[in-house]
Amino acid sequence: MTEARLLRRDHVVVPLRATSLAEATASLTAILGEAGALADPAAIERALAHGKGRGAVRIAPDIALPHYRTDAVHHVVIGLGVSMDPLATDDPDWSPGPRVVALVLAPTDATTLYLQAVSTIARALRQPETVDGLLAARSVDDVFDLPVLAELELRPARAVREIMTGPSDTTRPDTLVRDAVDVMLQTGARALAVTGDKAEVLGIINEADIMRGLRQRRPDEPLVPPLRVRDVMSRTVLCVADTAPLDEVAEIMINKDVGEIPVVAAGRLVGLVRRVDVLRTLYGR
Helix, strand or coil: CCCCECCCHHHEECCCCCCEHHHHHHHHHHHHHHCCCCCCHHHHHHHHHCCCCCCEEEEECCEEEEEEECCCCCCCEEEEEECCCCCECCCCCCCCCCCEEEEEEECCCCHHHHHHHHHHHHHHHCCHHHHHHHHHCCCHHHHHCCHHHHCCECCCCCEHHHCCECCCCEECCCCEHHHHHHHHHHHCCCEEEEECCCCCEEEEEEHHHHHHHHHCCCCCCCCCCCCEHHHHCECCCCCEECCCEHHHHHHHHHHHCCCEEEEEECCEEEEEEEHHHHHHHHCCC
16 A cells, blocks of 8 residues: 555445444544544544534535544544445435545644545545445445545645636726726626736735725715725735645635635736635535
8 A cells, every 4th residue: 555545444334334424423433543543532532522623525415525634643544434324414405314424534734635635535436436336335345346446545736727717807906996896796706816017916806805995985975086996905915826736725725814816927927716716626526
């Protein structure tokens, strides 16, 4: 087994004996503990008991992906279980519940590997042949007869240029704010990069900037002169290179709490990466 291999036989249980998704997650945690994969089993048990972590993502109607960053592990660990019956969940719209549960645990300081692991297993579990094979599985051997799972390895980090939107979502400093709003409404963009004559990034304007600018006007003050982009845009802009790994960009978005980041190459704007695009890619959408 290579260091990149994600799934081990002693981390898989078929059939998974549980009646709810919460029980299934706890059962998989116990299996990982028995296999020696947890450095601190009590830490993850406490996290599950208090609802800490990321919770479960619905990969498909029959597949749940609970994922947590925790001090209970020193490296990325995945547990997989297949229940014979649908599992109850707290989501009233998820009925019948999932039968396959893939639990991803990663160290709190391993954001990059964590995102890679979640992305990799989400993509594998979304493949129709994988779903069918897991639902038909009656043993651990049946699971490992599925090549996509038997050979499951971390995917190479993707570059941000692979998912960014084109540089069309831009505006200029002298543009009227109402015209920028029209562009945002027409394109569905929540932010526009503000560029100069040489396509250099001068700032960024988003929904919050616009609302903040309007709020600063007195209710009885006429909109004369009209607001221009330069009046409300954020001038301190965090940009990333088009070659930046996607998982690093995701970490920046998490740590800085930003929803859109301009992408540059040779000092010129070449695109915009949005949080929704990162999420869609990480979960194989």
